[in-house]
Amino acid sequence: MAKPRRSFFFFFFLTTTVLLFSLSLSLLLQATPTHQHQDPQEGDTPITRFQNYLRINTAHPSPDYPSAIAYLLSQARSIGLLARTFEFSPGKPVVLFTWPGSRPSLPSILFNSHLDSVPAESSKWVHDPFSAVRKTDGKIFARGAQDDKCIGMQYLEAIRNLKEKKFEPIRTLHFSYVPDEEIGGFEGAAKFTASKEFKDLNVGFAMDEGQANPGDEFRVFYADRSPWNLKIKADGIPGHGSRLYDNSAMENLMKSVEIMSRFRESQFDVVKAGRAANSEVISVNPVYLKAGIPSPTGFVMNMQPSEAEAGFDLRLPPTADPDAMRKRIAEEWAPDVRNMTFEIIQKGPIRDILGRPLMTPTDESNPWWSVFKQAITSVGGKLAKPEILASTTDARYIRELGIPALGFSPMTNTPILLHDHNEFLKDTIYLRGIEVYESIISTLSSFEEASH
Ligand SMILES: [Zn+2]
Numbered sequence: 001m002a003k004p005r006r007s008f009f010f011f012f013f014l015t016t017t018v019l020l021f022s023l024s025l026s027l028l029l030q031a032t033p034t035h036q037h038q039d040p041q042e043g044d045t046p047i048t049r050f051q052n053y054l055r056i057n058t059a060h061p062s063p064d065y066p067s068a069i070a071y072l073l074s075q076a077r078s079i080g081l082l083a084r085t086f087e088f089s090p091g092k093p094v095v096l097f098t099w100p101g102s103r104p105s106l107p108s109i110l111f112n113s114h115l116d117s118v119p120a121e122s123s124k125w126v127h128d129p130f131s132a133v134r135k136t137d138g139k140i141f142a143r144g145a146q147d148d149k150c151i152g153m154q155y156l157e158a159i160r161n162l163k164e165k166k167f168e169p170i171r172t173l174h175f176s177y178v179p180d181e182e183i184g185g186f187e188g189a190a191k192f193t194a195s196k197e198f199k200d201l202n203v204g205f206a207m208d209e210g211q212a213n214p215g216d217e218f219r220v221f222y223a224d225r226s227p228w229n230l231k232i233k234a235d236g237i238p239g240h241g242s243r244l245y246d247n248s249a250m251e252n253l254m255k256s257v258e259i260m261s262r263f264r265e266s267q268f269d270v271v272k273a274g275r276a277a278n279s280e281v282i283s284v285n286p287v288y289l290k291a292g293i294p295s296p297t298g299f300v301m302n303m304q305p306s307e308a309e310a311g312f313d314l315r316l317p318p319t320a321d322p323d324a325m326r327k328r329i330a331e332e333w334a335p336d337v338r339n340m341t342f343e344i345i346q347k348g349p350i351r352d353i354l355g356r357p358l359m360t361p362t363d364e365s366n367p368w369w370s371v372f373k374q375a376i377t378s379v380g381g382k383l384a385k386p387e388i389l390a391s392t393t394d395a396r397y398i399r400e401l402g403i404p405a406l407g408f409s410p411m412t413n414t415p416i417l418l419h420d421h422n423e424f425l426k427d428t429i430y431l432r433g434i435e436v437y438e439s440i441i442s443t444l445s446s447f448e449e450a451s452h
Contacts, residue, residue: 046434047134047427049075050153054132054142063116065179069093072152072177079160081175088191092179096197099159101172101445107204108172109444110403112394113152114181114188114209117144124421138427145425147418148209150433151409152177158437169445174201181394184347189394193401203403205368205444208395211418212411217384218376218436221407223359224389224396225279225315226322229345232256232334233309241302250291252338253308259332260284260312279390282325283315317388318357322350348392349400358396360404362386367449368404375443379436381410410436 042048056067069085072095076083081097088094093115101108120129120143127133129143142149155175180188192198213219234256236249267281291308292299316325326344334342352358362369376383389407398405410433417423 046153046157046431047140049157050150050430051132051134051140051142053149053153054140054144055130057130058115059117059119059129059143060182061119063179065091065093065115068115069095069177072097072156075153075156079156079163081156081159086192086195086197088195089187092187092191094179094188094192095177097156097175099169099173099175099445101169103170103448104172106171106448107202108174109441110174110176110201110203110206110398111151111155111441112176112178112189112206112208112398113148113155114185114394115152115177115179116182117147117149118182118419119143120423121421126422129423134427139424140427140430141422141424143423145423146212146409146411146414146416147423148409150411150425150430151209151437154410154430154433154437155441157434158441161434161438162442167442169441170448171204171445173441173445174203178394185394185397189397190348193397203398203401206395206398206403206405207440208393208398208405208407210407210409211389212409212414212416213384214413214415215384216412217382218408218410218412219384220362220372220386221389221395222362222386223318223357223399224392224407225283225317226350226358226396227347227392228314228316228325229347230312230314230329230333231309231343231345232312232329233307233341233343235307235339235341236304238306239304241304243304247339248304249306249308249339250304252340253291253310255338256333256340257286257310260286263328277387277390279388280317280319282317282320283313283390285313287311287313315390316350318350318359348396352400352402354402356402358399360399360406366404368444368447369406371443371447372406372440375440376436378443379439381436409433 053068053071056071057064058068073083073085076097081099084096084098086094086096122129125141127141129141132140132142132145134140159175176192178185178188178192180186210219210221232253234249234252236247236252237245239245239248264284267283270276270281271278288311290310291305293303293305294300314325316322329342329344334340349358360366360369364370373383393407395405395407411425411429414425414429
């Protein structure tokens with residue numbers, strides 16, 4: 001009977017030692033607040049509310065829209081904002097918050113952001129992309145930190161602060177959160193802006209997302225480039241791999257590729273010479289080639305195929321003439337004299353409802369531009385030269401209606417990390433953005449003169 005007793009004391013001794021060791025270890029950890037993986041801030045603050053939004057995984061291909069909507073609704077409730085949820089396509093919710101102005105007959109102002117984000121390859125990140133880890137240097141790592149959950153939450157924080165200061169808007173303010181921007185917005189912003197509900201908002205001016213700047217000026221975008229997916233296809237006479245003859249499909253396709261490459265160079269030369277920004281020229285980039293006759297070991301090598309196809313990503317700035325572009329494609333890139341056909345899939349509008357290029361003026365002709373500029377300078381901000389965005393946002397659907405819209409995400413001194421690994425935003429930059437939106441919201445909503 002002595003044996004089990006000895007074991008009991010040994011067990012007791014061991015357990016106590018382990019307990020004491022763990023206790024001292026946890027005390028040690030608590031006494032080290034600078035521990036790298038520990039979040040320095042807890043509780044309900046602007047930063048933690050931002051982190052909570054970032055932790056909702058709304059990345060494609062299966063964005064968790066219900067959780068994002070529920071979270072935003074809870075935030076709006078705590079601020080006292082009117083909320084409406086629409087579903088213009090099943091499973092694609094749009095949430096709209098409204099802060100009524102004292103003169104509801106004046107055109108309203110819309111602040112838009114998207115709920116979704118591009119996917120993230122977790123293994124290539126230093127932190128889980130949906131944990132929203134905040135380091136001691138203030139960097140918050142998460143997919144969507146820059147694109148564009150930051151602005152979605154900054155809008156709400158700015159409203160919260162303005163309400164606390166008893167600010168009262170003259171113009172009505174709307175804040176929309178839309179799905180599917182990252183996959184073209186066809187089921188999101190496109191349907192929302194085409195709806196009667198949107199028309200009833202009587203929007204006079206809108207703001208949407210922009211991009212970070214490694215420098216110390218705020219970037220602002222007055223247009224997007226319009227994406228075209230172009231497929232060109234050549235049909236030709238098949239023949240033995242050894243023969244030289246005219247009009248093979250591959251030969252016809254390769255002639256086009258040469259001509260297109262020269263056009264690409266001519267556009268790129270303008271950029272290289274510093275005469276235009278990347279976003280101001282037409283880009284043409286090959287994205288796939290499809291030809292050949294498959295065999296068990298790869299491709300049949302002694303046959304010239306009868307069909308060959310290539311795909312290109314084209315981006316047209318609003319200054320480009322889409323009709324001239326179509327003509328060039330039909331006459332030079334895929335001419336029927338070389339047995340070629342083509343297909344253009346236009347991703348969104350290129351002209352507004354009045355036939356004008358999708359551009360928001362950034363001069364005195366647009367009264368909203370002056371008011372926006374004033375809102376930035378009044379909080380000590382500097383604006384960079386207005387730009388065309390190289391890619392595309394939902395703002396094009398708003399501009400399509402003839403409504404002036406600016407792309408703006410207040411991130412200075414920040415590397416451009418949208419869609420990249422280790423996307424982050426610094427807490428101080430985020431908080432400064434809230435201050436900037438307070439100024440934008442209050443200045444725009446107090447602006448009485450412009451009727452549009
Ligand atoms: Zn975005």
